[in-house]
Amino acid sequence: MNAGKSTTLLQSSFNYQERGMTPVIFTAALDDRYGVGKVSSRIGLQSDAQLFRPETDLYDVITKLHAENPRHCILVDECQFLSKEQVYQLTEVVDKLRIPVLCYGLRTDFLGELFEGSRYLLAWADKLVELKTICHCGRKANMVIRTDEHGVAIAQGDQVAIGGNDQYVSACRQHYKEALGK
Numbered sequence: 001m002n003a004g005k006s007t008t009l010l011q012s013s014f015n016y017q018e019r020g021m022t023p024v025i026f027t028a029a030l031d032d033r034y035g036v037g038k039v040s041s042r043i044g045l046q047s048d049a050q051l052f053r054p055e056t057d058l059y060d061v062i063t064k065l066h067a068e069n070p071r072h073c074i075l076v077d078e079c080q081f082l083s084k085e086q087v088y089q090l091t092e093v094v095d096k097l098r099i100p101v102l103c104y105g106l107r108t109d110f111l112g113e114l115f116e117g118s119r120y121l122l123a124w125a126d127k128l129v130e131l132k133t134i135c136h137c138g139r140k141a142n143m144v145i146r147t148d149e150h151g152v153a154i155a156q157g158d159q160v161a162i163g164g165n166d167q168y169v170s171a172c173r174q175h176y177k178e179a180l181g182k
Helices: 005-018 058-068 084-097 116-124 173-179
Strands: 023-028 038-040 046-048 050-052 073-077 101-104 143-147 168-171
Touching: 005 023, 005 038, 005 046, 005 073, 005 101, 023 038, 023 058, 050 058, 058 084, 073 084, 084 101, 084 116, 143 173, 168 173
Parallel strands: 023 050, 023 073, 073 101
Antiparallel strands: 038 046, 143 168
16 A cells, blocks of 8 residues: 555656557456546556456456557556466467566455465565555554544455555554554
8 A cells, every 4th residue: 555556657658658569468357446447546546447347357358459550568556356267368368479468466455464466466476565654653664544533543344445545554664563453
């Protein structure tokens, strides 16, 4: 949260376009906070995106798009919501279609558990780059706290609850533990 993932994705897309290349942006269909089929950054950048759902065969979709018009890069926002099979499909895009895939998302949920997409990206990615944000104390924030409507940390609920700064706070491990009373 708040590390500039979407901003970095949008900058990467711009860089490809500036060179006359065609990137494709994907985002999770379940996150429609900024509009359906949109990737938005907190600093105001925005772009249209293809949607992926749990049943989307990304290899098939990308193969068809590439056949229509060569694609030079695949950018995936909210990649934590990918399934194991979709992560595998993206490895096929890299290995068979020879199109680079850049994925941006969270590693863990508010309970400190890996998301499915993150788990398999960590296992199968060729390269990992961590974008960092900071806790209120100034240390690296590597955890996410989910809060209720009163700003109180909560430690139960569904893994996925779409929200922004109104519902989530980035924190270092120490302040994460303290917030949850651990």
